[in-house]
Amino acid sequence: MVTTGHLVSIGSVGWERPEWRGSFYPDDLPADWLLSYYNTQFHAVFLPADNWVGASATDWMRWLHDTREDFVFVLEAAVGVEPLASPRVVLATPEWAAAHLWWIDEAPDLRALAQRVAMHGASGEPLFVFSRQGRLALLEQAAELVRVMGY
Numbered sequence: 001m002v003t004t005g006h007l008v009s010i011g012s013v014g015w016e017r018p019e020w021r022g023s024f025y026p027d028d029l030p031a032d033w034l035l036s037y038y039n040t041q042f043h044a045v046f047l048p049a050d051n052w053v054g055a056s057a058t059d060w061m062r063w064l065h066d067t068r069e070d071f072v073f074v075l076e077a078a079v080g081v082e083p084l085a086s087p088r089v090v091l092a093t094p095e096w097a098a099a100h101l102w103w104i105d106e107a108p109d110l111r112a113l114a115q116r117v118a119m120h121g122a123s124g125e126p127l128f129v130f131s132r133q134g135r136l137a138l139l140e141q142a143a144e145l146v147r148v149m150g151y
Helices: 031-041 057-065 094-100 110-123 136-148
Strands: 008-013 044-047 072-076 089-092 101-103 127-131
Touching (some): 044 127, 089 094, 094 101, 110 127, 110 136, 127 136
Parallel strands (some): 008 044, 008 127, 044 072
16 A cells, blocks of 8 residues: 555656756756656656666665655556565556556546545545646646645
């Protein structure tokens, strides 16, 4: 079970998004500060297997150090590879993903998202809302919906 202080966590696939320079990230923000800045606005990040499988123990230590204690790394499952053991790291197996992930790009219907949030509110199970394409406007709408709903 993943430990997060948030019923609904919002984020993107990856935090290194060049198209966010100047609109989300300040132009002069050093590259090694991107995750620290990202973590001030979002509660989770989804990492494709290609991004985390080759990460060293040093990378993981830095990533965990650069993020809040309630920040969660959701990892795409990779055959035969186990992720770092941490309560802040969750492996998104197909079964887990079906129950806990909402891809806002593929399902931008905020009414449907509100129903899913309410369902998770009733069960207490966490929901992770991610954008594959890094669509900041959709992420902001989802965050506002979650705030309005009191989560």
